[in-house]
Amino acid sequence: xxxxxxxxxxxxxxxxxxxxxxxxxxxxxxxxxxxxxxxxxxxxxxxxxxxxxxxxxxxxxxxxxxxxxxxxxxxxxxxxxxxxxxxxxxxxxxxxxxxxxxxxxxxxxxxxxxxxxxxxxxxxxxxxxxxxxxxxxxxxxxxxxxxxxxxxxxxxxxxxxxxxxxxxxxxxxxxxxxxxxxxxxxxxxxxxxxxxxxxxxxxxxxxxxxxxxxxxxxxxxxxxxxxxxxxxxxxxxxxxxxxxxxxxxxxxxxxxxxxxxxxxxxxxxxxxxxxxxxxxxxxxxxxxxxxxxxxxxxxxxxxxxxxxxxxxxxxxxxxxxxxxxxxxxxxxxxxxxxxxxxxxxxxxxxxxxxxxxxxxxxxxxxxxxxxxxxxxxxxxxxxxxxxxxxxxxxxxxxxxxxxxxxxxxxxxxxxxxxxxxxxxxxxxxxxxxxxxxxxxxxxxxxxxxxxxxxxxxxxxxxxxxxxxxxxxxxxxxxxxxxxxxxxxxxxxxxxxxxxxxxxxxxxxxxxxx
Amino acid sequence: xxxxxxxxxxxxxxxxxxxxxxxxxxxxxxxxxxxxxxxxxxxxxxxxxxxxxxxxxxxxxxxxxxxxxxxxxxxxxxxxxxxxxxxxxxxxxxxxxxxxxxxxxxxxxxxxxxxxxxxxxxxxxxxxxxxxxxxxxxxxxxxxxxxxxxxxxxxxxxxxxxxxxxxxxxxxxxxxxxxxxxxxxxxxxxxxxxxxxxxxxxxxxxxxxxxxxxxxxxxxxxxxxxxxxxxxxxxxxxxxxxxxxxxxxxxxxxxxxxxxxxxxxxxxxxxxxxxxxxxxxxxxxxxxxxxxxxxxxxxxxxxxxxxxxxxxxxxxxxxxxxxxxxxxxxxxxxxxxxxxxxxxxxxxxxxxxxxxxxxxxxxxxxxxxxxxxxxxxxxxxxxxxxxxxxxxxxxxxxxxxxxxxxxxxxxxxxxxxxxxxxxxxxxxxxxxxxxxxxxxxxxxxxxxxxxxxxxxxxxxxxxxxxxxxxxxxxxxxxxxxxxx
Numbered sequence: 001x002x003x004x005x006x007x008x009x010x011x012x013x014x015x016x017x018x019x020x021x022x023x024x025x026x027x028x029x030x031x032x033x034x035x036x037x038x039x040x041x042x043x044x045x046x047x048x049x050x051x052x053x054x055x056x057x058x059x060x061x062x063x064x065x066x067x068x069x070x071x072x073x074x075x076x077x078x079x080x081x082x083x084x085x086x087x088x089x090x091x092x093x094x095x096x097x098x099x100x101x102x103x104x105x106x107x108x109x110x111x112x113x114x115x116x117x118x119x120x121x122x123x124x125x126x127x128x129x130x131x132x133x134x135x136x137x138x139x140x141x142x143x144x145x146x147x148x149x150x151x152x153x154x155x156x157x158x159x160x161x162x163x164x165x166x167x168x169x170x171x172x173x174x175x176x177x178x179x180x181x182x183x184x185x186x187x188x189x190x191x192x193x194x195x196x197x198x199x200x201x202x203x204x205x206x207x208x209x210x211x212x213x214x215x216x217x218x219x220x221x222x223x224x225x226x227x228x229x230x231x232x233x234x235x236x237x238x239x240x241x242x243x244x245x246x247x248x249x250x251x252x253x254x255x256x257x258x259x260x261x262x263x264x265x266x267x268x269x270x271x272x273x274x275x276x277x278x279x280x281x282x283x284x285x286x287x288x289x290x291x292x293x294x295x296x297x298x299x300x301x302x303x304x305x306x307x308x309x310x311x312x313x314x315x316x317x318x319x320x321x322x323x324x325x326x327x328x329x330x331x332x333x334x335x336x337x338x339x340x341x342x343x344x345x346x347x348x349x350x351x352x353x354x355x356x357x358x359x360x361x362x363x364x365x366x367x368x369x370x371x372x373x374x375x376x377x378x379x380x381x382x383x384x385x386x387x388x389x390x391x392x393x394x395x396x397x398x399x400x401x402x403x404x405x406x407x408x409x410x411x412x413x414x415x416x417x418x419x420x421x422x423x424x425x426x427x428x429x430x431x432x433x434x435x436x437x438x439x440x441x442x443x444x445x446x447x448x449x450x451x452x453x454x455x456x457x458x459x460x461x462x463x464x465x466x467x468x469x470x471x472x473x474x475x476x477x478x479x480x481x482x483x484x485x486x487x488x489x490x491x492x493x494x495x496x497x498x499x500x501x502x503x504x505x506x507x508x509x510x511x512x513x
Numbered sequence: 514x515x516x517x518x519x520x521x522x523x524x525x526x527x528x529x530x531x532x533x534x535x536x537x538x539x540x541x542x543x544x545x546x547x548x549x550x551x552x553x554x555x556x557x558x559x560x561x562x563x564x565x566x567x568x569x570x571x572x573x574x575x576x577x578x579x580x581x582x583x584x585x586x587x588x589x590x591x592x593x594x595x596x597x598x599x600x601x602x603x604x605x606x607x608x609x610x611x612x613x614x615x616x617x618x619x620x621x622x623x624x625x626x627x628x629x630x631x632x633x634x635x636x637x638x639x640x641x642x643x644x645x646x647x648x649x650x651x652x653x654x655x656x657x658x659x660x661x662x663x664x665x666x667x668x669x670x671x672x673x674x675x676x677x678x679x680x681x682x683x684x685x686x687x688x689x690x691x692x693x694x695x696x697x698x699x700x701x702x703x704x705x706x707x708x709x710x711x712x713x714x715x716x717x718x719x720x721x722x723x724x725x726x727x728x729x730x731x732x733x734x735x736x737x738x739x740x741x742x743x744x745x746x747x748x749x750x751x752x753x754x755x756x757x758x759x760x761x762x763x764x765x766x767x768x769x770x771x772x773x774x775x776x777x778x779x780x781x782x783x784x785x786x787x788x789x790x791x792x793x794x795x796x797x798x799x800x801x802x803x804x805x806x807x808x809x810x811x812x813x814x815x816x817x818x819x820x821x822x823x824x825x826x827x828x829x830x831x832x833x834x835x836x837x838x839x840x841x842x843x844x845x846x847x848x849x850x851x852x853x854x855x856x857x858x859x860x861x862x863x864x865x866x867x868x869x870x871x872x873x874x875x876x877x878x879x880x881x882x883x884x885x886x887x888x889x890x891x892x893x894x895x896x897x898x899x900x901x902x903x904x905x906x907x908x909x910x911x912x913x914x915x916x917x918x919x920x921x922x923x924x925x926x927x928x929x930x931x932x933x934x935x936x937x938x939x940x941x942x943x944x945x946x947x948x949x950x951x952x953x954x955x956x957x958x959x960x961x962x963x964x965x966x967x968x969x970x971x972x973x974x975x976x977x978x979x980x981x982x983x984x985x986x987x988x989x990x991x992x993x994x995x996x997x
Contacts, residue, residue, distance in 0.1 A: 049800045050800060072800055074911075508910075511905065513936065
């Protein structure tokens with residue numbers, strides 16, 4: 001969804017919501033126009049548990065009055081609050097933990113960087129705390145952000161720490177890179193602050209992988225300089241109690257480099273780390289993935305015990321025709337997620353992609369005497385690779401979809417960087433994976449043009465016993481109506497139907513089964 | 514843009530009444546499903562009357578006339594939509610019962626003028642009755658589920674009739690107009706419009722003052738209507754002590770939507786051919802709906818209760834009696850069984866018709882648990898599951914399942930199930946509940962079968978409808994087919 005569309009949707013959404021909220025005083029919006037500043041999902045352990053709507057209700061001198069609505073996962077309002085804030089305050093993220101919701105705000109009009117702060121509310125909407133962050137420390141970093149996006153991890157933002165509170169991650173403005181972290185308790189008070197950066201002349205990029213009750217787990221890439229293509233990779237663990245470093249373990253092990261994809265507890269209660277695997281001798285920024293790895297992780301000591309390294313060429317050759325160590329007959333492999341099923345088996349969700357030459361791009365290249373790019377990325381079928389509970393690849397199920405092509409900014413882009421670029425731009429068909437309500441099945445939501453079907457969104461639900469089922473969200477074209485499909489509570493997608501003529505929007509959660 | 518309306522100033526004499534719920538006889542027998550006449554067809558005169566209104570002559574200045582016009586337009590619009598959109602029915606059984614009591618009240622109270630008063634039956638599930646002014650009194654269908662005898666119904670009607678006799682509606686309009694046309698109000702509104710900052714807060718304060726003022730008056734007026742209502746029904750020979758019990762049910766009325774003891778959801782589905790895994794596996798996921806939160810939104814406005822405490826009202830009306838325990842939803846009552854059956858059938862029909870399938874299934878389960886006519890509710894359950902299957906295909910399942918119930922309640926269990934169950938299970942349930950009534954009544958059976966075939970089996974709608982209409986040219990279901 002592009003930003004312009006989102007803006008339209010959001011503005012109308014508030015009219016709908018405000019009618020509900022002010023059901024006893026519907027006319028209030030006639031006096032002051034109500035603008036929705038932002039609407040975000042409230043997450044807990046990376047799952048959606050509710051929604052937060054934040055909008056301006058009153059203009060004040062050099063300030064504004066805002067209203068916050070907290071909705072449960074079924075879109076039912078459960079709490080609200082009104083407070084004064086800067087003129088253009090935006091709500092960025094919302095995280096839930098132990099009956100508290102942490103909201104991360106920023107003031108876009110601050111000239112000296114962004115002013116960041118978080119507010120903590122109970123579910124009724126009563127404010128229980130506020131923790132500011134020094135605006136001088138904020139800066140964006142595209143490379144780290146792209147890598148974090150590729151792995152569905154948090155480059156900058158917040159996450160909950162089970163039973164303990166919240167962790168806020170801010171990218172450091174220092175030339176040496178790094179992050180600044182704030183741990184906030186469920187009482188709404190700052191528990192500790194911590195900074196991680198490289199030594200002078202070096203560069204560190206970090207992003208948040210996961211949190212456990214014991215540790216804040218971060219991925220760290222240390223480089224000789226900001227432009228360096230190679231990097232040393234580390235897994236860093238900080239104590240949730242005081243922010244002190246528990247461990248910093250290298251992720252370059254036995255000639256292989258590991259880039260963590262996800263960290264989660266399996267059915268036996270063990271913490272598992274799933275990583276994309278590269279050859280350590282190739283430069284990290286441009287290297288091609290050659291497989292993926294499953295390891296057990298101790299979140300207190302940082303010990304990593306490799307359970308199995310899956311090499312595309314050697315270990316998956318029985319189900320996948322590989323041309324070389326990173327490319328199959330169907331193209332390069334982009335692994336999106338590894339679903340851990342209740343019976344101990346696993347399903348790798350991925351897509352095939354290729355680097356091809358565009359006829360139009362070639363013409364432009366000739367016309368521009370070589371300065372334009374003729375290269376394009378072609379995204380092909382999705383696949384589900386099944387691995388049984390003895391860690392053997394059993395089968396590969398392809399989900400056919402039409403090829404989609406995206407021009408690349410330069411001909412010389414490496415496969416590794418290309419995969420990151422496509423992920424960061426949300427160009428792959430894969431959208432997200434969700435665990436079902438009871439943890440029995442996993443659902444992958446993807447978009448694209450599937451076989452004979454028209455362009456749409458499809459939910460692919462994987463069952464350990466029954467293969468997979470697909471549910472297509474085929475939406476008929478209607479005059480003045482636009483549909484948006486986004487993530488809903490587990491097992492659902494949120495369908496937003498926007499009527500541009502009536503300026504109304506209806507929200508509908510759709511079951512993916 | 515029209516001038517802002519003020520909801521509390523245009524809503525009149527809205528009064529909630531709640532009454533007792535009961536079990537019915539267990540020896541339920543098969544009855545044909547009967548539908549009451551819908552208001553758009555049978556109340557055309559009333560609709561025309563509501564479209565026309567005249568500003569009374571005593572509003573001489575233009576500002577007062579404009580406000581009266583605005584307020585009345587708002588009120589009539591609401592009322593008009595009730596009639597035009599078939600939220601009112603002409604149900605001979607329920608309406609006759611109300612009119613029978615009303616006539617007895619008229620006969621016993623010669624000093625009052627009742628000529629303008631007319632009673633109507635609203636299809637709302639909320640146990641409620643309301644006086645809309647100008648003689649229009651609505652009794653909600655949901656109220657009949659809780660009423661156990663004539664005395665209780667008489668107290669409800671007596672109260673609403675009193676609002677009309679005491680002219681509470683019109684006097685409230687007059688008071689509101691006086692306030693809205695006062696120099697002070699007009700000036701403050703102008704100031705707010707001109708202001709650069711803080712408009713919202715100032716406007717809210719202005720409206721809050723009006724709401725608080727009207728809230729105080731409402732409480733007084735409710736007590737006044739209680740007093741006159743008691744006099745009216747006592748004169749008519751109704752037993753006040755028995756009647757007053759209806760007030761004790763006020764605190765219990767929400768049980769129909771919040772209780773977890775109305776039926777065992779798991780046991781109901783255990784008899785069906787669906788996969789039982791949903792009820793065996795405990796969901797891992799907990800969204801915010803699983804956390805019990807009492808919303809503090811608009812707490813200032815919430816505090817303006819229009820009705821005094823129900824236990825106090827009971828004590829006051831019953832002459833100081835100590836409150837007795839009332840067992841709503843558990844007492845099997847026979848004397849009002851017919852009315853409850855009628856009301857339940859119409860409520861379920863209305864919920865099905867208006868796509869509130871979560872609530873509809875919930876009431877069907879409740880009815881089956883309490884030995885209401887089983888065939889009727891089996892048909893409606895089949896219809897609901899077929900429709901939900903169809904809604905799922907059209908991306909409208911969530912709204913139809915209507916998951917807005919309290920955590921832990923039977924209603925919530927049902928709504929969650931409707932939303933989370935697989936479409937394969939919906940199909941099985943539609944077929945299962947249909948199979949429980951094999952040809953009991955050909956018209957009902959044929960309609961339910963047709964809906965199953967068109968909504969679940971995706972058979973051609975046009976030919977199925979034509980065939981049904983050909984077989985039953987005057988079927989009570991034809992309006993549903995036309996609507997679809």
